[in-house]
Amino acid sequence: xxxxxxxxxxxxxxxxxxxxxxxxxxxxxxxxxxxxxxxxxxxxxxxxxxxxxxxxxxxxxxxxxxxxxxxxxxxxxxxxxxxxxxxxxxxxxxxxxxxxxxxxxxxxxxxxxxxxxxxxxxxxxxxxxxxxxxxxxxxxxxxxxxxxxxxxxxxxxxxxxxxxxxxxxxxxxxxxxxxxxxxxxxxxxxxxxxxxxxxxxxxxxxxxxxxxxxxxxxxxxxxxxxxxxxx
Amino acid sequence: xxxxxxxxxxxxxxxxxxxxxxxxxxxxxxxxxxxxxxxxxxxxxxxxxxxxxxxxxxxxxxxxxxxxxxxxxxxxxxxxxxxxxxxxxxxxxxxxxxxxxxxxxxxxxxxxxxxxxxxxxxxxxxxxxxxxxxxxxxxxxxxxxxxxxxxxxxxxxxxxxxxxxxxxxxxxxxxxxxxxxxxxxxxxxxxxxxxxxxxxxxxxxxxxxxxxxxxxxxxxxxxxxxxxxxxxxxxxxxxxxxxxxxxxxxxxxxxxxxxxxxxxxxxxxxxxxxxxxxxxxxxxxxxxxxxxxxxxxxxxxxxxxxxx
Numbered sequence: 031x032x033x034x035x036x037x038x039x040x041x042x043x044x045x046x047x048x049x050x051x052x053x054x055x056x057x058x059x060x061x062x063x064x065x066x067x068x069x070x071x072x073x074x075x076x077x078x079x080x081x082x083x084x085x086x087x088x089x090x091x092x093x094x095x096x097x098x099x100x101x102x103x104x105x106x107x108x109x110x111x112x113x114x115x116x117x118x119x120x121x122x123x124x125x126x127x128x129x130x131x132x133x134x135x136x137x138x139x140x141x142x143x144x145x146x147x148x149x150x151x152x153x154x155x156x157x158x159x160x161x162x163x164x165x166x167x168x169x170x171x172x173x174x175x176x177x178x179x180x181x182x183x184x185x186x187x188x189x190x191x192x193x194x195x196x197x198x199x200x201x202x203x204x205x206x207x208x209x210x211x212x213x214x215x216x217x218x219x220x221x222x223x224x225x226x227x228x229x230x231x232x233x234x235x236x237x238x239x240x241x242x243x244x245x246x247x248x249x250x251x252x253x254x255x256x257x258x259x260x261x
Numbered sequence: 262x263x264x265x266x267x268x269x270x271x272x273x274x275x276x277x278x279x280x281x282x283x284x285x286x287x288x289x290x291x292x293x294x295x296x297x298x299x300x301x302x303x304x305x306x307x308x309x310x311x312x313x314x315x316x317x318x319x320x321x322x323x324x325x326x327x328x329x330x331x332x333x334x335x336x337x338x339x340x341x342x343x344x345x346x347x348x349x350x351x352x353x354x355x356x357x358x359x360x361x362x363x364x365x366x367x368x369x370x371x372x373x374x375x376x377x378x379x380x381x382x383x384x385x386x387x388x389x390x391x392x393x394x395x396x397x398x399x400x401x402x403x404x405x406x407x408x409x410x411x412x413x414x415x416x417x418x419x420x421x422x423x424x425x426x427x428x429x430x431x432x433x434x435x436x437x438x439x440x441x442x443x444x445x446x447x448x449x450x451x452x453x454x455x456x457x458x459x460x461x462x463x464x465x466x467x468x469x470x471x472x473x474x475x476x477x478x479x480x481x482x483x484x485x486x487x488x489x490x491x492x493x494x495x496x497x498x499x500x501x502x503x504x505x506x507x508x509x510x511x512x513x514x515x516x517x518x519x520x521x522x523x524x525x526x527x528x529x530x531x532x533x534x535x536x537x538x539x540x541x542x543x544x545x546x547x548x549x550x551x552x553x554x555x556x557x558x559x560x561x562x563x564x565x566x567x568x569x
Contacts, residue, residue: 063366063367065278066275066278066282066369089332092332093329093332101367103365150535239533243536243537243540247540250543250547254546254550257550257551260554
């Protein structure tokens with residue numbers, strides 16, 4: 031039996047030195063699911079599976095009949111693949127020449143969302159400070175009161191627009207109910223793209239919270255309209 | 262030995278990678294080795310799934326990998342009579358080259374052998390290369406499969422088969438004794454008595470128990486390995502080696518699991534915060550408007566009293 035095991039051990043081919051046992055478990059997290067090597071030109075599908083771009087391209091364009099993920103059979107759309115940009119330089123893959131007369135195109139580019147908006151904390155604080163100043167002006171004569179009224183009205187409008195914008199981000203699936211959405215085509219497009227790019231489905235709890243927020247917003251809008259009519 | 266193979270061939274690199282993994286993580290359920298002269302042909306042996314009529318059996322076979330591997334599926338051929346698959350005939354499975362449309366490049370020889378073990382107790386449904394023997398006949402064949410490995414091919418292949426058989430005999434426990442009827446009991450007993458005179462000794466039973474414990478550990482390790490490889494199909498196949506589970510059900514479960522990713526909660530927090538702040542601001546504006554309205558009403562009352 032010992033000799034048999036010896037033969038079994040001797041029969042295995044020598045592995046590259048950089049693939050020792052200590053690093054094997056760590057490197058496996060970044061290995062392509064098709065060639066089992068460290069991924070070159072790494073790319074990730076929406077279902078989260080990692081491949082080399084040449085391996086995935088060969089599978090999608092030459093072997094797969096329904097353009098499915100090689101691991102879980104989910105539908106793969108090339109415009110929704112996410113490349114991984116590490117610190118290494120992008121090198122020409124010699125395997126792309128293994129198919130005669132076929133050139134593998136470049137990896138799909140990442141879909142970069144818009145730059146994050148600057149923080150609005152300071153702006154909100156200034157807004158509140160303005161309100162405080164306005165409240166302090168109750169006692170002054172009628173001329174001051176008129177100025178106060180204008181300021182309040184402007185504040186009301188200013189508060190309304192961001193609310194609409196943020197509301198769309200949450201309830202974009204109900205955008206058809208609010209005609210006001212058409213007034214912000216750029217924002218709407220960004221919101222739609224962002225939601226799909228991330229692919230985060232809303233949880234039940236999140237949906238419930240959104241429902242309450244919608245109710246609150248409708249109540250606030252109703253109060254504003256009532257105040258204008260009353261005036 | 263690496264010089265013998267063309268390392269520029271992606272199929273060869275993939276096969277060498279699989280071989281390295283199988284050597285570093287051996288399993289008690291199967292063993293597989295390629296020929297030295299042709300790395301695209303592997304000899305394997307699988308252990309019969311436990312709690313079935315195949316338990317204790319050691320079944321040999323051959324796998325032929327295509328030149329486009331892993332983009333094309335391999336072919337499988339059983340060499341040991343088993344009562345479920347024909348011998349010397351390529352068998353029809355969703356993982357074999359009979360159905361290239363069902364093949365997944367992420368599957369490997371390891372996952373194929375795990376699936377083959379899982380397919381043993383399933384209903385053949387008239388598939389090509391399948392047999393449907395009775396349980397007693399299958400158990401008899403299982404006992405016979407341990408006695409000697411099958412004869413196949415060249416002396417090099419036979420040497421490989423003998424080596425694999427020796428490894429599997431040391432790992433797999435003997436065929437369990439059925440207690441249903443004495444008629445079926447006598448035949449296995451007689452055959453075992455002929456080959457192992459000490460099979461009924463307490464020491465032998467103790468050794469069997471020890472082997473059983475080792476098997477349990479091996480299976481646990483195997484599941485962990487499969488999880489580490491992020492291969493849902495493999496996980497399902499190794500977990501549910503039961504008579505009622507079929508390959509398609511396994512795949513469906515894998516799909517169901519993968520298609521329910523956890524939603525990200527961090528990205529939504531800033532939006533919630535902005536929305537809340539906007540709502541608060543709007544509420545304050547409304548309060549201010551109402552107060553202004555109240556002040557005007559008070560002034561109107563004052564004017565009325567002045568008039569009187």
